[in-house]
Amino acid sequence: MDLKEIGKRAENEIRTAQNQNDLKKIVQKYLGKTGEITQILHSLKNLSNDEKKQLGQDVNILKTELMNLISSKEIILAKKELEEIENKTDIDLTMPARQASVGHLHPITQVEDRIIEIFSNLGFEVAQGPEAETEWYNFDALNIPKDHPARDLWDTFWLKTEKKMLLRTHTSPVQVRYMEKHVPPIKIIAPGRIFRYEATDSSHEINFYQLEGLMIDRDITLSDLKGIIEKFFQAFFGGETEIRLRPSFFPFTEPSVEVDIKCLLCKGKGCSACSQRGWLEMGGAGMVHPEVLKSVGLNPKQWQGFAFGMGLDRLTMMKYKVDNIRLFYSGDLRFLEQF
Ligand code: PHE
Numbered sequence: 001m002d003l004k005e006i007g008k009r010a011e012n013e014i015r016t017a018q019n020q021n022d023l024k025k026i027v028q029k030y031l032g033k034t035g036e037i038t039q040i041l042h043s044l045k046n047l048s049n050d051e052k053k054q055l056g057q058d059v060n061i062l063k064t065e066l067m068n069l070i071s072s073k074e075i076i077l078a079k080k081e082l083e084e085i086e087n088k089t090d091i092d093l094t095m096p097a098r099q100a101s102v103g104h105l106h107p108i109t110q111v112e113d114r115i116i117e118i119f120s121n122l123g124f125e126v127a128q129g130p131e132a133e134t135e136w137y138n139f140d141a142l143n144i145p146k147d148h149p150a151r152d153l154w155d156t157f158w159l160k161t162e163k164k165m166l167l168r169t170h171t172s173p174v175q176v177r178y179m180e181k182h183v184p185p186i187k188i189i190a191p192g193r194i195f196r197y198e199a200t201d202s203s204h205e206i207n208f209y210q211l212e213g214l215m216i217d218r219d220i221t222l223s224d225l226k227g228i229i230e231k232f233f234q235a236f237f238g239g240e241t242e243i244r245l246r247p248s249f250f251p252f253t254e255p256s257v258e259v260d261i262k263c264l265l266c267k268g269k270g271c272s273a274c275s276q277r278g279w280l281e282m283g284g285a286g287m288v289h290p291e292v293l294k295s296v297g298l299n300p301k302q303w304q305g306f307a308f309g310m311g312l313d314r315l316t317m318m319k320y321k322v323d324n325i326r327l328f329y330s331g332d333l334r335f336l337e338q339f
Pocket of ligand 1: 170286
């Protein structure tokens with residue numbers, strides 16, 4: 001077989017190759033394991049030494065030439081393919097780039113940050129506890145009796161764990177956890193997510209956020225509670241905000257109160273936002289029950305203080321005049337982008 005003739009043929013085929021696939025086939029046909037040129041090398045063993053040397057050199061030169069040709073043809077073909085793709089699609093490279101959308105903090109998180117700021121100015125630290133709680137921290141340590149309705153399957157998400165556990169129904173267990181680990185004086189707030197098994201409507205969700213507060217020292221009284229709460233609401237809603245305390249009941253505080261603020265919309269006259277009452281309920285509070293202090297090993301004769309719990313969602317709804325709590329959890333950007 002004439003090497004020159006093979007070379008010419010291969011060269012020709014490379015030049016007229018239409019695509020990368022053609023090129024691959026050509027490489028196989030001439031230079032592959034059973035390719036024509038490879039086969040010539042195999043036939044060397046039947047030749048004399050001089051002939052071997054000469055033919056070997058010729059074959060190597062031809063191989064290098066062909067490989068060079070193939071590489072440059074590959075580049076030409078790749079360019080052609082790119083051009084074809086560009087012509088086929090209607091991508092307009094001169095169009096302005098799409099803006100990357102930048103997110104921001106959720107309104108409840110924004111409110112939480114603001115509240116933390118206000119309370120840290122009043123000397124409070126932030127404490128946290130787990131969302132999956134034990135029965136002890138959520139109920140027993142807080143003096144909530146065994147037959148209390150909150151312990152019912154219908155009010156609480158119980159977990160299928162070995163130890164009886166649940167999704168916390170309030171942030172009050174953080175009071176207990178914190179008092180166990182720290183000696184008074186104590187001044188904390190504990191914002192966090194809580195869970196209740198209930199039907200949802202415009203003011204109820206199965207999970208929402210609370211803000212717990214706790215202040216323990218030797219001679220803290222209800223008037224300290226009133227002062228702190230008032231300072232907070234005035235910082236949060238504005239200087240004229242009025243508050244009032246109404247008698248109430250919680251197993252873990254004694255005495256217990258309900259905290260109201262004067263309706264921000266009607267200034268106490270009565271409107272639809274406050275159900276004509278003139279006042280809005282913002283949360284519960286009271287003096288920490290002696291039994292709770294005992295359950296964390298504090299002597300109620302030495303230590304006393306107040307606790308409060310408010311709905312963060314409620315505060316956010318009031319601040320931004322949102323009338324449906326479910327909007328916060330809908331993930332609807334048309335709503336969220338307004339904050
Ligand atoms: N934990 C109570 C609730 O969820 C609120 C509260 C907290 C009341 C602290 C008194 C003191 O309703």
